Amino acid sequence: MDSADEPTAQDAYDELAEEYAARVDEKPYNADLDFPAMTSLVPNVDGKRVLDAGCGSGRYSEWLLDRGADVLAVDASEEMVHHARERVGNRAHVRRADLGEPLGFAEDNEFDVIVSALVLHYVEDWRELFAEFARIVKPDGVLLCSLQHPIDDYRRLEIENYFEVERQTDTWSSFGTPVEMPFYWRPLSEVINPILEAGFQLKTITEPQPTAEFKEKRPVRYEKVMRRPTFLCLKAFR
Numbered sequence: 001m002d003s004a005d006e007p008t009a010q011d012a013y014d015e016l017a018e019e020y021a022a023r024v025d026e027k028p029y030n031a032d033l034d035f036p037a038m039t040s041l042v043p044n045v046d047g048k049r050v051l052d053a054g055c056g057s058g059r060y061s062e063w064l065l066d067r068g069a070d071v072l073a074v075d076a077s078e079e080m081v082h083h084a085r086e087r088v089g090n091r092a093h094v095r096r097a098d099l100g101e102p103l104g105f106a107e108d109n110e111f112d113v114i115v116s117a118l119v120l121h122y123v124e125d126w127r128e129l130f131a132e133f134a135r136i137v138k139p140d141g142v143l144l145c146s147l148q149h150p151i152d153d154y155r156r157l158e159i160e161n162y163f164e165v166e167r168q169t170d171t172w173s174s175f176g177t178p179v180e181m182p183f184y185w186r187p188l189s190e191v192i193n194p195i196l197e198a199g200f201q202l203k204t205i206t207e208p209q210p211t212a213e214f215k216e217k218r219p220v221r222y223e224k225v226m227r228r229p230t231f232l233c234l235k236a237f238r
Contacts, residue, residue, distance in 0.1 A: 006182065007180055007182060008182060009076070009122040009181060009182055009183060010076040010077050010098070012172070012179040012180060012181045012182070013056075013075075013076075013077035013079065013080055014077050014078060014079045014080075015177070015179050016172065016175040016176060016177070016179050017057070017077060017079030017080055017082070017083060018079075018083075018176075019175040019176040020056070020057060020080075020083075020175050021057035021080075021083040021087075023174075023175060024056065024057060024059065025059060026217075027174070028210065028213070028214040028217045028218050028221070029230065029231075030059075030118075031213070032210055032211045032213040032214035032217065033208050033209075033210050033211070033214060033225065033230060033231060034117060034118055034146050034208065034231050034233075035059070035060075035117075036208070036211055037146070037206050037208030037231070037233050038060075038115070038117050038144060038146050038233055039063060040206075041144050041204060041206065041233060041235045042064075042067075042113070042115065042144060043113065043142055044067075045064055045067050045068060045069035045112070045113055046067060046068030046069070047068055047069075047070070048068075048069055048070065048112035048113055049069075049070045049072075049110060049111050049112050049113075050064050050069040050070065050071050050072070050111060050112065050113045050114070050115060051071075051072050051073075051074070051106070051110075051111045051113070051114045051115070051136070052064065052071055052072070052073040052074070052092075052115050052116075053074060053099060053114055053115065053116040053119065053133075054074070054075055054076070054099060054116050054117065054118075054119025054120075054122075055073035055074060055075045055080070055081075055084050055094065056075060056080050056083075056084065056117075056119075057080055057083040057084055057087060058073065058083065058084030058085075058086075058087035058088050058094070059087075060115055060117055061073040061084060061087070061088050061092055061094070062087055062088055064115065065088060065091045065092055069113075070092075071088075071091075071092035071093075072092065072093050072094075072095075072106075072111075073088070073092055073093070073094045073095075074094070074095055074096065074097035074099075074103075075094075075096065075097070076096065076097065076098040076099065076100075076122075077096075078096055081094055081095065081096050099116075099119065099120075099122075099123050099129055100122075100123050100124065100125065100128075100129070102128075102132055103132055103136060106135075106136040107136070108135055108136065109136070109137070109138045109139065109141075110136050110137075110138075111136055111137050111138065111141060112137075112138055112141050112142070113137075113141060113142045113143075113144070114133055114136075114137055114141070114142070114143045114144065114145075115144045115145075116143075116144070116145040116146075117145070117146050118146050118147065118148070118231070119145075119147075120145055120147045121147045121148050121183045121184055121185070121186075122182075122183050122184070123184065124165070124167075124184050126186070126190065126191075126194035126195075127194045127197060127198070129194070130194045130195050130197070130198035130200065131198050133198065133200075134198040134199050134200065134238055137238050138238070139238060140237060140238060141237070141238045142235065142236070142237055142238075143195075143200055143234075143235070143236045143237070143238070144233070144234070144235050144236075145233070145234050146231050146232065146233040146234075147191070147231065147232055148183070148185075148230075148231065148232075149207065149229040149230055149231055149232045150185065150186060150187060150188050150191060150232070151188075151228075151229055152228060152229055152230050153168070153185050154185070155228075157185065159185060162187050163187050163189075164187075165184055165185070165186040165187075165190055166184070166185050166186075167182060167183075167184055167185075168182070168183055168184070168185045169181065169182045169183075170183070191232070191234075195234065195236055199238060200236035200237065200238055201236060201237050201238075202234065202235070202236045203235045203236055203237055204233075204234070204235040205232070205233070205234055205235075206232075206233040206234075206235075207229045207231070207232060207233075208230070208231055208233060209225070209226055210222050210225045210226060
């Protein structure tokens with residue numbers, strides 16, 4: 001199959017958008033692992049300009065708005081953009097944008113904070129992406145991102161060459177009809193170095209552990225997630 005014809009994460013999210021928007025707020029990996037870890041890293045955003053980069057159905061945007069942020073939310077999936085708009089109404093501007101392409105609509109030094117939750121592993125070229133983030137965030141601005149932990153994917157997918165950035169595919173079956181979800185696995189050096197090369201300074205690295213609510217929902221999986229990393233959260237300053 002020609003690479004241009006391969007399914008994309010955007011295709012998958014367009015397909016599962018309805019069920020995703022209905023369920024994601026209660027899904028333990030989202031609600032009780034990623035979300036509490038990421039929101040614990042967010043600085044005071046009252047009156048600050050914030051980019052929600054890869055907003056999905058709008059949960060982070062809503063949370064940021066409730067804390068006084070001026071939010072621009074973007075997502076590559078048109079269906080997700082629709083659900084995010086329904087969720088936040090006219091409180092924020094929500095538009096379609098692919099993080100794999102330059103964000104030409106954004107001004108230099110426009111944002112105080114960039115939040116990107118469980119999205120970056122869908123983007124192949126991180127050097128271009130973080131160079132773009134560095135362009136649009138203000139001096140001393142904050143970048144917060146979470147992604148699939150490379151160690152977990154390395155073990156789970158039995159990656160043959162640890163050092164190579166490689167396209168992988170998961171089958172998601174917990175949002176109704178199973179969909180193939182492609183993403184890019186990368187070694188830890190290819191997670192950290194593109195951020196540093198773009199001029200950001202890493203402040204915090206968090207490997208979140210599940211909450212008590214996670215244990216109530218998925219007690220067996222809780223024991224596994226308590227012992228093995230699932231997500232990686234990064235906080236950096238320009």
